[in-house]
Amino acid sequence: MRSPALAIAWEFRQRHRWGLLAVGGYLLVLAVFKFAILEPGQPVSLDDAESFALAVVLPLTVACLYFLVVFSFGLSGDLAARPSLYPARMFTLPVTTTALAGWPMLYGSAAMAGLWLATRLLGVWPPHVDIPWAWPTLLAAVLLGWTQALTWMPYGLPGLRVIVTVLWLVVVDTIVLLALHVKASEAVMLAILSPQVPLAYLAARSAVARARRGDVPDWRGALARLGRIASVLPRRRTRFPSAARAQAWFEWRIHGRSLPVWVVILLPFELALLFVAGTDVPSLVVYTLFGVLLTPPFMAAFSVPRVRQSNRQVSDGYGMAPFTATRPLASAALIAAKLRMSVWSTLATWLLVVIAIPIGLTLSGTWPVVIERSRQLSDAIGTPRAVVLGLLVVSGLIASTWKQLVQSLYVGLSGREWLIRSSTCLTLAVLIFIEPIVQWIRASSYVRVALWNALPWMLAVLVVVKISAAAWVATRLYRSRLLSDRALVTGAAGWLVAVLALYGVLVWLVAGPLIPRYFLALLAILAIPLARLSAAPLALAWNRHR
Amino acid sequence: MGGSTVSESVITVSELTRRFGAKTALASVSLSIPRGAVYGLVGANGAGKTTLIKHILGLLRAESGSVRVFGLDPVADPVGVLSRVGYLSEDHDLPGWMRVDELTSYSRAFYPAWDDAYAEELRQAFALDSTARISNLSKGEKARLGLLIALAYRPELLVLDEPSTGLDPVVRRDILDAIMRTIADEGRTVLFSSHLLDEVERVADHVTMIHHGRIVLSAPLAAIRESHRVGDRIPSLDEIFVTYVGMPAAPAPDA
Numbered sequence: 001m002r003s004p005a006l007a008i009a010w011e012f013r014q015r016h017r018w019g020l021l022a023v024g025g026y027l028l029v030l031a032v033f034k035f036a037i038l039e040p041g042q043p044v045s046l047d048d049a050e051s052f053a054l055a056v057v058l059p060l061t062v063a064c065l066y067f068l069v070v071f072s073f074g075l076s077g078d079l080a081a082r083p084s085l086y087p088a089r090m091f092t093l094p095v096t097t098t099a100l101a102g103w104p105m106l107y108g109s110a111a112m113a114g115l116w117l118a119t120r121l122l123g124v125w126p127p128h129v130d131i132p133w134a135w136p137t138l139l140a141a142v143l144l145g146w147t148q149a150l151t152w153m154p155y156g157l158p159g160l161r162v163i164v165t166v167l168w169l170v171v172v173d174t175i176v177l178l179a180l181h182v183k184a185s186e187a188v189m190l191a192i193l194s195p196q197v198p199l200a201y202l203a204a205r206s207a208v209a210r211a212r213r214g215d216v217p218d219w220r221g222a223l224a225r226l227g228r229i230a231s232v233l234p235r236r237r238t239r240f241p242s243a244a245r246a247q248a249w250f251e252w253r254i255h256g257r258s259l260p261v262w263v264v265i266l267l268p269f270e271l272a273l274l275f276v277a278g279t280d281v282p283s284l285v286v287y288t289l290f291g292v293l294l295t296p297p298f299m300a301a302f303s304v305p306r307v308r309q310s311n312r313q314v315s316d317g318y319g320m321a322p323f324t325a326t327r328p329l330a331s332a333a334l335i336a337a338k339l340r341m342s343v344w345s346t347l348a349t350w351l352l353v354v355i356a357i358p359i360g361l362t363l364s365g366t367w368p369v370v371i372e373r374s375r376q377l378s379d380a381i382g383t384p385r386a387v388v389l390g391l392l393v394v395s396g397l398i399a400s401t402w403k404q405l406v407q408s409l410y411v412g413l414s415g416r417e418w419l420i421r422s423s424t425c426l427t428l429a430v431l432i433f434i435e436p437i438v439q440w441i442r443a444s445s446y447v448r449v450a451l452w453n454a455l456p457w458m459l460a461v462l463v464v465v466k467i468s469a470a471a472w473v474a475t476r477l478y479r480s481r482l483l484s485d486r487a488l489v490t491g492a493a494g495w496l497v498a499v500l501a502l503y504g505v506l507v508w509l510v511a512g513p514l515i516p517r518y519f520l521a522l523l524a525i526l527a528i529p530l531a532r533l534s535a536a537p538l539a540l541a542w543n544r545h546r
Numbered sequence: 547m548g549g550s551t552v553s554e555s556v557i558t559v560s561e562l563t564r565r566f567g568a569k570t571a572l573a574s575v576s577l578s579i580p581r582g583a584v585y586g587l588v589g590a591n592g593a594g595k596t597t598l599i600k601h602i603l604g605l606l607r608a609e610s611g612s613v614r615v616f617g618l619d620p621v622a623d624p625v626g627v628l629s630r631v632g633y634l635s636e637d638h639d640l641p642g643w644m645r646v647d648e649l650t651s652y653s654r655a656f657y658p659a660w661d662d663a664y665a666e667e668l669r670q671a672f673a674l675d676s677t678a679r680i681s682n683l684s685k686g687e688k689a690r691l692g693l694l695i696a697l698a699y700r701p702e703l704l705v706l707d708e709p710s711t712g713l714d715p716v717v718r719r720d721i722l723d724a725i726m727r728t729i730a731d732e733g734r735t736v737l738f739s740s741h742l743l744d745e746v747e748r749v750a751d752h753v754t755m756i757h758h759g760r761i762v763l764s765a766p767l768a769a770i771r772e773s774h775r776v777g778d779r780i781p782s783l784d785e786i787f788v789t790y791v792g793m794p795a796a797p798a799p800d801a
Contacts, residue, residue: 239651246655253643323639325605328629328656481622545607545621 004095008103016070023063023115030055030122056123063115068144071108072151080159082218084211085151091212100212101205105148109197112140135189139176142193145200146172153207156219172196243329244337251341259405260348262299267352270295271360278366285369292357293397296349300404301427319415320543331541332483335409338536342405350398385509392505403529410535415543459522469531473538482537491534498528554581555614556703556735557602562611564597564759571597573759574611579737579752581702584729586750586767587739588783590791594759595739596636599707602737603633615703629657632696634721636708638688642681646674646691650698657699665698672720686717693724704728704736710745718745725749743783753783755790762790 013020069075077085090100116137125131150165179189210216240246270292277284327334361367378386411423441447474492477483483491503524507517557579564572572594579585589595600606601613604620604627613620620627640649646669654660669676672690674683683691689709696704704725710718722745728734729749740746746753753770755763763770763786771780774789781789 240655243656246652250641250652254641321639322605322633322635322637323641326603326628326631326633328625328627330625544624545604 004093004099005103009107012070012104012107019066019070023066026059026063027115027118027122030119030124034122034124056119056125060115060119060123064112064140064143067108067111067115068147071104071111071144072148073104074151079151079162082155082158082160083216084154084207085161086208086211088211097209097212098205101148101152101201101208105145105201105204108144108148109141112144113137116140132186132189135186135193138190138193138197142172142196142200143169145197145204149200149203149207152204152211154211154216156217243327244333244340247327247329247334247337248340248344251337252344255338256341256345256348259296259300259345259401260352262302263296263349264352266295266299267292267356271356271364274360274364274366277369278364279369282369282373285366286373289357289370292353292360293394296346296353297397297400297404300346300349300401301408318412318417318420319546320540325544330482331544332487332537335413335537335540338409339406342402345405346398346402349401389509392509406536407529407532410532410539413536413539413543415539415546456516456519456522459519459526463522463525466526466531470534473531473534476538477534480538480541482541495528495530499524502527555579556581556583556616557737558612558614558617559598559601560612562598562601562608562613564601564606564609570759572601575756575759575761576611577754577761577764579735581735582733584725584736584749584751585738586746586753587737587756588741588743588746588753588787589756590741593756595756596707597759598756599705599737599739602705603628603631630702632699632701632704634689634692634696634704634706634709636711638685638692640680640688640692640695642679644680645676646678646680646683647676649680649691649695650676653695653698660699664700665694668694668697686713689713689717690720693721697724697728700734702734704734706736706738706740708739708741710740710742718742722749743787747783755787757791 073085073087076087079085086100093100117133120131120133120136146168147165150168151161153161153164155161155164175192176189179192184192240249270288273288273291274285277288279285324334329337361370374386374390377389380386381389408423411420414420441451474488477488478485503521506520506524510520555578557577559575559577562572562575563570575594575598577598587595587598597606601608602615602620604613604624607621615627616630618626644652650665650669654662654665672687672694674687674691674694678687680688680691693709696706706721706725709721713721725736725738726749728736736749738746738750747767750767753763753765753767754761765773767783770783770786774781774786
């Protein structure tokens, strides 16, 4: 390599070759589909919105997000840290700051623009819709430029980077959407977007220059007063009564607060919809409350605690930190601390939700809608059942939040990069494909009938898989002596009691001629976590003793 | 420790082999460290010192062969082993979000023998601010804090994995002093890995040289010196190392 520009390009290509190949492969598939499979000259018609979303919009969005992450060096740094996300190792290269900022921006902008142009050219677009060429190309470059500038900027507080970047990108998007809403011409769109490219570049160059000279502001001192207030809560000045309590505190400080914080950030935006709805749109009030109630379990899926390196410079990124691994605690006790922390985290989150909802309803004046809907439910199924149903829904959501936090614990605790990445890919794939699959099921009565008929068998197969996995895990736990016999028996008995209790409630609530009891029993067995939760000590031991 | 004799082995490693992919990190390593010994483990970077120490701590599982510490398998009984071991790694891996007093408070919960007075004495000797956040400490201060945590419960076995690497002479002196203090407590054992051979020479009474995963020399330091005597001249450990390994263990320290 004869120039820094080529060296930087080589690094992007070499490090992300598989992702870039995947994007290239997707574009190749589009090209083959359009030019080889579809008859040449035949007008392309695509009226099915779901197919279009699946074939074009979704991959395009995923590829754009991937490019944003790759070209802002988002995979190599700590997004929440105060220092710049730009790799510090590059600051000592004999290259100007202009080049350090400029080349990644140029490559990224070219990649984003190329992605749009290729998708515009090769994608099968709905007929009679004029898909523009120029301004989306510019928008792609602008989004990347601002992402790079804002993520490379050093910040005074941890986490501030995420908030600033997301808010600014939302502002840019909102401006574009407003312009589209008023049917702005292509020229206006270009006029709005064009100045942002040099502005983003200047911001990025300034960010890299500051980072390069080690100019990282520290505003934590300004929060000292708040810190003193906060220290009353989590900071330990007294002695821990036991090692287990000490470890639970450790887990709480590392992982426990992330779920409540995420929910607190989201709640105001969600509850703001109550003010939009008022009492005029009762259905929106109900949907908003459902959304609020579903937020903790949904966010819990992204807040799963795992063993993480306290020192990113050592060993592999997913392995257990030696500091934690050398605690004189059994692996089962380390897991127990995580489970206890998950309970605290769940309760803290729901306490916030329970406080926020009445405040939102009171301030927005939408209590009457909730009272009216409650009265309707009470009239329909009777007051006792309505009350029990309400309590069950809330307690079910609380339990579901905890379940989300703990059931995938084993993946992160295993410390195996391939397992963690595979699990993440699988989750993303499910999230991506769930909506098209639901649409497919909704669209076909034949599929719905077939699924309904096969549902008991599908549930039965899942139960067999779950029980088999649990038996295998229990055998391994017994042989490895990670859990005592008493703990194993107590755990199994507790699980059985929980399943029977849930089954009893389900029978009381919904059993009837259309829903047989064995069906409810299968649901109860599947609902209570067992195999994956029990696998956590095995995964931790596998990670701790490699 | 009750009832143990001076000749009792604290660490026994038998025919330990470990591979990482195609690379053999340890090849049939056997080792026995008696109680009360100060054992220097020396070797070039990548020789297998840290791999051996990780097996002793139970962080790696023996693929073949066996490891026993205090007669216990550190993988099967991590609590039994780790509660009696003080460990300091070269990475000084401590949670940066904690404050010094939080770390001491947290650590003392795990060790019934934690000595508050001794911990405070060490904190003052090391000039550590109890309210300082660990992430704000210098590398030397982190090393001292790690040492404080490793010593404050007066462990029966002190394991130091290249603790001096990258540290200034003052901190290195603190670490050597800590080893001396531990030795002063009767019956305590030190396993000290380093490629700074002058330090090993100062404190170790037994040296094991490891090269490409194999033990190439293991004997009391005095016996090693005597056996390599050339006339009246006794070679340094560094010279002996070069004889066995074919290259220096490490560049000379700064001071």
